[in-house]
Amino acid sequence: MEKKSFFTGRYADYSFQSFKKDLLSGLVVGVIAIPLGMAFAIASGVNPEYGIYTTLIAGILISVFGGSKFQIGGPTGAFIPILFSIVLTYGYESLLLAGFLAGILLFLMGIFKLGSLIKYIPRPVTIGFTSGIAVIIFVGQIANFLGLSGIEKHESFLLNVKEIALHIETVNFYSVLTAVICLIAILLTPKLVPKVPGPLIGLLVSTIAATVFFPAEVATIGSAFGEIPNTLPEFRFPEITLERIGLLIGPAFVIAMLGGIESLLSAVVADGMTNSKHNSNRELIGQGIANMVTPLFGGIPATGAIARTATNIKNGAVSPFSGMIHGVVVFLVLLLFAPYASAIPLASMAPVLMVVAWNMSERHVFINLLKTKTADSLVLVATFLLTVFVSLTVAVEVGLLFAVILFTKQMSELLVTAKALPDPNHKDEKVGTHMVTDIHDCPQISIYNVEGPLFFGSAQAFEQTIMKTIHYKPKVLLLRMGKVPFMDTTGEAYLSSIIKDFSKHGMVLISGMKPHPINVMKKTGLYDYTGEDHFFEHTGEAINFALEQLDKNKCLGCQHFAFKECRALSAGIEIDTAKSGKNEKILEQF
CATH class of the missing domain: 3.30.750.24 (STAS domain)
Structure with missing residues (x-):
C-alpha cells in the first residue's frame, strides 16, 4: 500500500497543465544549476565538468527515488570545505570512493529508518557550521575575485588567508573589473527581471565583456582546467580495498551526515512552502542511490539544494518531474554549449560563490542566537570557530558534544x-x-x-x-x-x-x-x-x-x-x- 502511494500518489491528478508547470520550473532550475554546479566543483578542487555531471545524474536520481516531490538535488556549497580537504589530502580518485561510501551510508540510514534522528541535531550546531562554511567559501573566492597569481591552496583557513596577504600585490585589475561586472549583474537581475537567473546573466555579461574588451588578460576555466567536454564520462568503478575504505570511511561519514542534514532541511523547507509532507527515510534512500551512482561517472557528492528547491517551487513545480526535467536541461546544455563554458573567467565564478555564501550564512539567525546569551550561544560560537579554524568534522563532533553536555546540565537542574x-x-x-x-x-x-x-x-x-x-x-x-x-x-x-x-x-x-x-x-x-x-x-x-x-x-x-x-x-x-x-x-x- 505504501509502495503504491509513493509511486502513484506523487502523480495523482497529474495532467498536461501540470506537465507544463513542471517543464517551466525544470527549465529555470536547470539553467540556474549549471553555473552553480561548475562553481561548486571548482571550489571543491576538481574540474568544473564534474559539477555538471553531478547536477545531471544526481539531480535526476534524487527526484526519482527521493522522498520529496519538490526536492532539487546536486552539488552544494556546504560540501566545499570537506570535499576540498579530501582532494587536497587524498586526491580526486579517493574523493570518488568517499562519495560512493557516503552513498552506501545514506542508503543504509534510510533502510534502517534513521531519517527522523537527524532532526535531533541541535539548531545551534547546524547554524554554526553553516555560517562557518559560508565564511570559508567567501574568503576562498577572494583570490579569484582579485585575480591573484601564485596562490597555493591549503586546507587550513589561516594559511589561505596568509596566501592572500602574501600575494595581494599581484592584483589583476581586469579580474577585479570582470568580477564587479558579474556581481552587479547578479544583484540587479532579480530586481529588473525577477524570472531570469542572476548567476547566469552575471556569467554571460562578464564573460562577453572580458572576451570583447580585454581578451587574454584574465584566467578562464579553459586556461585553468582545459576545455569542458560535451559528453558524459565513461562508467568507471572506483578501486575498493580494505585499506582505502579504512582511510576514507571517516570523511565518507561526514559527507553522509552533512548530506543527510542538508537534504532533510531542504525537504522541510519544501514542506513549509507547499503544505506537503516528505518521507525522510525514503529521501535518505534516494540520496544514497544518487551518491552511489554519481561517482561511477566522475561526479562529486550531492544533496538537496535548499535555494534551488525553493526556486523550483516558486516557479510552479507540482511533481518530481520538474527535478528530472532540470537534469535533462543540464544534459542538453552540456551537449550543445559545454565548449563555450571554457571561456568563462574564473573571476566571474567568484561573485557567484560569494553570493551563495552570503545567502547561506544564516547571519540573522546567528545574531539572534548570540543575543540570547544562553548555552545555545556557546554551542553556536564553538561550532562556528571550529568549522572555520579547524575542520568541519571536528566542529560537528565538538558542537554535538557541547550541546549534549550543556543540555544534560540544564536537564539535571530541572x-x-x-x-x-x-x-x-x-x-x-x-x-x-x-x-x-x-x-x-x-x-x-x-x-x-x-x-x-x-x-x-x-x-x-x-x-x-x-x-x-x-x-x-x-x-x-x-x-x-x-x-x-x-x-x-x-x-x-x-x-x-x-x-x-x-x-x-x-x-x-x-x-x-x-x-x-x-x-x-x-x-x-x-x-x-x-x-x-x-x-x-x-x-x-x-x-x-x-x-x-x-x-x-x-x-x-x-x-x-x-x-x-x-x-x-x-x-x-x-x-x-x-x-x-x-x-x-x-x-x-x-
Whole structure:
C-alpha cells in the first residue's frame, strides 16, 4: 500500500497543465544549476565538468527515488570545505570512493529508518557550521575575485588567508573589473527581471565583456582546467580495498551526515512552502542511490539544494518531474554549449560563490542566537570557530558534544527534590514544600516531592539530597514521584541505593509514579524488591498507610503536628486511618 502511494500518489491528478508547470520550473532550475554546479566543483578542487555531471545524474536520481516531490538535488556549497580537504589530502580518485561510501551510508540510514534522528541535531550546531562554511567559501573566492597569481591552496583557513596577504600585490585589475561586472549583474537581475537567473546573466555579461574588451588578460576555466567536454564520462568503478575504505570511511561519514542534514532541511523547507509532507527515510534512500551512482561517472557528492528547491517551487513545480526535467536541461546544455563554458573567467565564478555564501550564512539567525546569551550561544560560537579554524568534522563532533553536555546540565537542574508536608489550609490538603519548618515536621515520616527527569545527570544529586537530610533515620520515607516523567538505569541505580539503604531500618513508599519509571523498576527487579504494596496511586493513600506504621509511643507529646491526626496521636488517642469520618469527629475535640 505504501509502495503504491509513493509511486502513484506523487502523480495523482497529474495532467498536461501540470506537465507544463513542471517543464517551466525544470527549465529555470536547470539553467540556474549549471553555473552553480561548475562553481561548486571548482571550489571543491576538481574540474568544473564534474559539477555538471553531478547536477545531471544526481539531480535526476534524487527526484526519482527521493522522498520529496519538490526536492532539487546536486552539488552544494556546504560540501566545499570537506570535499576540498579530501582532494587536497587524498586526491580526486579517493574523493570518488568517499562519495560512493557516503552513498552506501545514506542508503543504509534510510533502510534502517534513521531519517527522523537527524532532526535531533541541535539548531545551534547546524547554524554554526553553516555560517562557518559560508565564511570559508567567501574568503576562498577572494583570490579569484582579485585575480591573484601564485596562490597555493591549503586546507587550513589561516594559511589561505596568509596566501592572500602574501600575494595581494599581484592584483589583476581586469579580474577585479570582470568580477564587479558579474556581481552587479547578479544583484540587479532579480530586481529588473525577477524570472531570469542572476548567476547566469552575471556569467554571460562578464564573460562577453572580458572576451570583447580585454581578451587574454584574465584566467578562464579553459586556461585553468582545459576545455569542458560535451559528453558524459565513461562508467568507471572506483578501486575498493580494505585499506582505502579504512582511510576514507571517516570523511565518507561526514559527507553522509552533512548530506543527510542538508537534504532533510531542504525537504522541510519544501514542506513549509507547499503544505506537503516528505518521507525522510525514503529521501535518505534516494540520496544514497544518487551518491552511489554519481561517482561511477566522475561526479562529486550531492544533496538537496535548499535555494534551488525553493526556486523550483516558486516557479510552479507540482511533481518530481520538474527535478528530472532540470537534469535533462543540464544534459542538453552540456551537449550543445559545454565548449563555450571554457571561456568563462574564473573571476566571474567568484561573485557567484560569494553570493551563495552570503545567502547561506544564516547571519540573522546567528545574531539572534548570540543575543540570547544562553548555552545555545556557546554551542553556536564553538561550532562556528571550529568549522572555520579547524575542520568541519571536528566542529560537528565538538558542537554535538557541547550541546549534549550543556543540555544534560540544564536537564539535571530541572530535577527538584524537596521535603514536603500536607497543607491543612488547602481544601484538598495539598502537599507542599513550604509547610516544612524546624518546628513543623514529622520525626517518623519524611515526605519528598521529586520533580523532573531522574537520569544520569541528576541521579547523584537526588540521592545526596535525600540521604543527607535523613540523618535522624525516620521510620517511613515517602517519595512523591508523580512529576518524574523519565528514569534511566543510572537513576534507577541511585533510587535502588536509597531504597535498599533505608529498608535496613524503615520502609520506602512511592506515590504517583508514571508508567515509564515503573517499567524500568520492573525490568531491574527493584519493583519486586520494594514490594507492590508500597506503591500508591495517590499521596493520601500512602500517608494513611504510613501513619499505620508509626511507633505510637514516639508520637506521645510530639508538638510538630505535621498531619491532621497528630494532635490525637500526641494525646494518646488511637486513630483509625481507614475511617476518616470517625477521625474527623475525634479531631474536633482537639
